[in-house]
Amino acid sequence: MKSYDVIVVGAGGIGTATMCELARRGLRVLGIDRFSPPHVRGSTHGETRIIRQAYFEHPDYVPLLWRTYEHWNELQQATGARLFTPCGLVEAGPTDGEVVAGVLRAAQEHTLEVEQLSADEIAKRWPALRLPDDMTAVFEPTAGYLLVERCVDVLLQQARQHGAELLADCGVIGWQASDKAVEVATSKGSYSAASMVVTAGAWAADLLDDLGVPLTVLRKTLFWYPAAGVERATELPAFLYEFDFGVPYGFPVIDGQLMKVAVHNGGAPVDDPLRSEDQVDSHELGVTQRFLSQCVVGAGDTPTVSSTCLYTMTPDSHFIVDRHPEHANVVFAAGLSGHGYKFAPVLGEALADLVVAGKSELSIDFLGLHRFKL
Ligand SMILES: Cc1cc2nc3c(=O)[nH]c(=O)nc-3n(C[C@H](O)[C@H](O)[C@H](O)COP(=O)(O)OP(=O)(O)OC[C@H]3O[C@@H](n4cnc5c(N)ncnc54)[C@H](O)[C@@H]3O)c2cc1C
CATH class of the missing domain: 3.50.50.60 (FAD/NAD(P)-binding domain)
Structure with missing residues (x-):
């Protein structure tokens, strides 16, 4: 042996x-x-993963995030590969919700750079993005995405x-x-x-x-929507919005054609991950469609590509x-x-x-x- x-x-x-x-x-x-x-x-x-530091899930992750940023930078320098794109991240939701309050708490506790933006400021910086009236938004400039x-x-x-x-x-x-x-x-x-x-x-x-x-395994669906009508789609930040109907998130267009959007919360439980079917979750489809129609001007209403991926949840x-x-x-x-x-x-x-x-x-x-x- x-x-x-x-x-x-x-x-x-x-x-x-x-x-x-x-x-x-x-x-x-x-x-x-x-x-x-x-x-x-x-x-x-599934192409991309968001990376950020003002961690709404819990401020205790922040020191680990500082270290992980160092690692990703060192890996890029050592290999010459482009892995991380610092496009920034807009997170939006009700003031007393989990996301915006959590971002601000982590930012305050660890002195992280985060800007609070109004609906007008968002639309001015990124003409395709909208902020619903009942939401506030924060922008983390050092966030971005990894090519997974x-x-x-x-x-x-x-x-x-x-x-x-x-x-x-x-x-x-x-x-x-x-x-x-x-x-x-x-x-x-x-x-x-x-x-x-x-x-x-x-x-x-x-x-x-x-x-x-x-541990509970959940099946999640990723959707790629046509984005030819989205103004400056490649210059968008990553985004995550906390609605009462779901927590959609997405990425700037990286291939010039399609915008990846998915839903962070929810998901269908999977008994046997080896038999997880590659099927579109109609609830998640509906959440992403509703989100795009409200918040991303010019996005198509039917995804042309989809894929499934697994979350493994602790209690x-x-x-x-x-x-x-x-x-x-x-x-x-x-x-x-x-x-x-x-x-x-x-x-x-x-x-x-x-x-x-x-x-x-x-x-x-x-x-x-x-x-x-x-
Ligand atoms: C749709 C989606 C979106 C996500 N978005 C983000 C995001 O934006 N930012 C972020 O930070 N994270 C995100 N995540 C979470 C992140 O991608 C995962 O937490 C992470 O990739 C999990 O890595 P892992 O090594 O645990 O699992 P995996 O990458 O699945 O690795 C486990 C490996 O173990 C192997 N394996 C298992 N059992 C055996 C066995 N018995 N014998 C041999 N091999 C075995 C499997 O084949 C597999 O390759 C997302 C996840 C999903 C699904």
Whole structure:
């Protein structure tokens, strides 16, 4: 049986970043994935991911976001690849809603640059964007989007350059850990390592079933709408609006033709992520159509392309990043709850710290397993 320092189960969004960080530190790393990353069967595809710092979900994420920005910048500089576009982000909603109040709270607590904009100021800066009368808006200039498949590709290439190996199209069936080693059973035989990292996305609950964390997988639909009639569509910021009928968000046009729009809240529960159907969610379609008709002048009313992707939700919608309570050499990041990709390199760093030192100087305590009474 071939042996490694670390096996990373799941070489998707977080796994490839973790492989890269571990290999960069000189460890012998094997990543194993059921598919061939980047692929469209998990949670890390669909062209773009928003990255931002004034984090409405909780201000405690902000120090991790500062670090993740450093990582993305370093990766761009080291590889010459364009991964991050700082187009800014408009977030809008009722003053007392979750989004605007949360952005302002995070900005105030961490002294982040955020502008409050009126409806007139929005329409003046971006002629195609509208702000409904009952909403306020904030603009975060340092936010933007990541080209997600390219990021996975580049992280995987970097991991390989540092000596990591990838076993693709290979399912992990189970694992057993002792104090000194973890044995991983796969569809292509068994592998062993001193430590294991589980970054299995929508399948994390299967591989960590002994922990009993209730993870719920949701199917989400992404829509690409015709945008030839949208004024200065490539110069738009990313945007996210909190309505009572849903939380639509979207991106500037990046191919000159289509605008990607989706819905952050809701989603259809999926029992078996391997059998998740690539079908359009009619509720999410309706939310995006209603949003575009109210807030993006000139957007088409029927999407020409759609795709589905999976959110893996924890009960409180915050990530779980921790060591296995009974096996110190098993660490994991799970339940990224539909907002985890921007953190990929900093989570890779945190997981590598947990493998190497058993703890991390990064502020990840609030993401620990201890908050669930299992
Ligand atoms: C529609 C959508 C929009 C999003 N928008 C944003 C956004 O704007 N900003 C943001 O930061 N985040 C966003 N997210 C969330 C973010 O994309 C995810 O949190 C993140 O990509 C999840 O990465 P992951 O590594 O956990 O999962 P994945 O990338 O799915 O990786 C898990 C991998 O594990 C493999 N695997 C699982 N089980 C096994 C097994 N038994 N054997 C072998 N391999 C296995 C899978 O094949 C897969 O490749 C969005 C997600 C979706 C779906």
